[in-house]
Amino acid sequence: MAQDQAGKPSAEAPVKPAADEPEEFFETVVRGSAEELLDAGAHTELDAMRHSAAHVMAEAVLAIFPDAKLGIGPSIDDGFYYDFLLTRPLTPDDLAAIEAGMSASIAADHEFVRKEFAFADGRAFFESRNQPFKVEILDDLETRSKEAGTALPATSTYEHGTFVDLCKGPHVASTGKIGPLKLMSVAGAYWRGSEKRPMLQRIYGTVWSTQADLDAYLHRREEAKRRDHRRLGVQLDLFSFHDVSPGSAFWHPKGQRLWRTLEAAIRDVQDRRGYQEISTPLLVHKKLWEQSGHWANYQDNMFVLESEGQTFSLKPMNCPESAIIYKSRLRSYRDLPLRFSDFGRLHRNERSGTLSGLTRVRHFVQDDAHIYLRPDQLQDEIKALLGEVYEVYGWFGLDPKFTFGTRPDKALGDPALWEMAESQITAALDSYGKPYRIKPKDGAFYAPKIDIQIEDALGREWQTATIQVDLVMLPERFDCTYIDESGQAVRPMTIHRAIYGSLERFIGILVEHFAGAFPVWCAPTQAVVIPIADRHVEAADELAGMLRARKLRVDVDGSDSRMQNKIRLAQEQKIPYMLVLGDREVEAHTVAIRNRAGEQENGITWDAFIERLAEETAARRP
Secondary structure: OOOOOOOOOHHHOOOOOOOOOOHHHOOOOOOOOHHHHHOOOOOOHHHHHHHHHHHHHHHHHHHHOOOOEEOOOOEEOOEEEEEEEOOOOOOHHHHHHHHHHHHHHHHHOOEOEEEEEOHHHHHHHHHHOOOHHHHHHHHHHHHHHHHHOOOOOOEEEEEEOOEEEEOOOOOOOEHHHOOOEEEEEEEEEEHHHOOOOOEEEEEEEEEOOOHHHHHHHHHHHHHHHHHOHHHHHHHOOOEEEOOOOOOOEEEOHHHHHHHHHHHHHHHHHHHHOOOEEOOOOOEEEHHHHHHHOHHHHHHHHOOEEEEOOEEEEEOOOOHHHHHHHHOOOOOEHHHOOEEEEEOOEEEOOOOHHHOEOOOEOOEEEEEEEEEEEOHHHHHHHHHHHHHHHHHHHHOOOOOOEEEEEOOOOOOOOOHHHHHHHHHHHHHHHHHOOOOOEEEOOOOEOOEOEEEEEEEOOOOOEEEEEEEEEEOOHHHHHOOOOEEOOOOOEEOOEEEEEEEEEEHHHHHHHHHHHHOOOOOHHHOOOOEEEEEOOHHHHHHHHHHHHHHHHOOOOEEEOOOOOOHHHHHHHHHHOOOOEEEEEOHHHHHHOEEEEEEOOOOEEEEEEHHHHHHHHHHHHHHOOO
């Protein structure tokens, strides 16, 4: 599928976690250059307030733990954090004391004052305060400056009251300008993201301009916990995770029904558009990855094994193998566009600390496709792919947003080809008359790209799908050609595309978006037949058989529970329809229908309900 500049599929790249997701469910690593660590991020007025709150939190921590070693404290979506090396684990009582100290500093309304020192003086200052992480940041800056042959920058600090921190800013004018806040949780994070470095304690907090904004955020956070797909996955009996295979979901029967339904729906789109499905090996010799460039740039994320003195890897992506099939025979310009789809199982050696339910896994499947085409076909193909996105996301009532990443400074390939491709992509995007964002120089080094984002029911943004127009990598590295009208061998373009992206991740997003109450067409169980007494079970099985004959997903609750208990269980499982059968219904071949919203209809014939459900399923309405 499509890849980002590091060779990793962008559809699978982690979206920055929204701060209203419980922080204990993910780890944000501390990494990056000295400049990135020093410039710990404030770009709006609210960002500046949150960054300022992080400084005030560090001040309060030092008041309780004078020997604390300070990491960094940036603003993040919906809040802020600061990392500390402390002599003992923090407790809930510590958080309360830290929050009280912050309130006192805010009440004091200390001014934020920026100061600059000569580089050596700044380093000496933080060394004298026994702050090794700050010294390391400065030493890194010095090394990078020497390598680049540039002068050392001045050391900038911000201070308020007695607290001083290494920082580029900006900040609010004074601590009194910081709005209502709350400390949320503590998590662990390795310094600079390396397991070989110290494990720091990260305190997360949130701050808002008004109390109403803070209250609304806390409500969203509680709702996010209620919708958490890991909890609902167990409650709805969809999937589970086990330590025998970290980062890999165990799909239960209901979860597999959901999976296969989504897979069949995207296959239907692909069949209508003339895709040809392929299947490629899971285990691949390293020479393929050397040819593609992944061995040099992506090996740490691959599961590698030896057999008979040869080195192999579980495939982390499908791209190179699709090129092998393309090259298996001579291609003509008349053969193009050639659309290969591949639901291959992929494995990536993600660090255990980054694994997060279905949204960050080691084993996953994508609705992957690689489209080989002529340059004159590009605009029409992009328009068709955008149409696929609108259709598929419409099934779930989602409104896709598009971000167009253009040619980066270090792009490979002919600039004229880039210009042509970008103009065709722009024309395709414009043809829909819907707004899209342009991110200059954000394309992959080999491809301009369109990233697709959605907003879920809680207002969180997720990047899901991707469309990348590969001008260099597959065509050049694998010497892909076709014979043009004049009999010459020329290179095709290759589009890497995924609509769902990772099915695991997409399902995780859907679970949280719908809070487990999936649209009727894709619900794992669309209806449950509830016989009131044992004498009604035979009729219930007959009705279920008729529904299954129409490829509708139905269960029968033939347990000896009371009818109201059966209905309550079905509602907890968020099943769209409950079909109750008693003496009158069995005799008349009707059902009493209760939907999961509690609405009821009586006297509906079996045939009428079957037709209704079949129509709802075929229409794929959200």
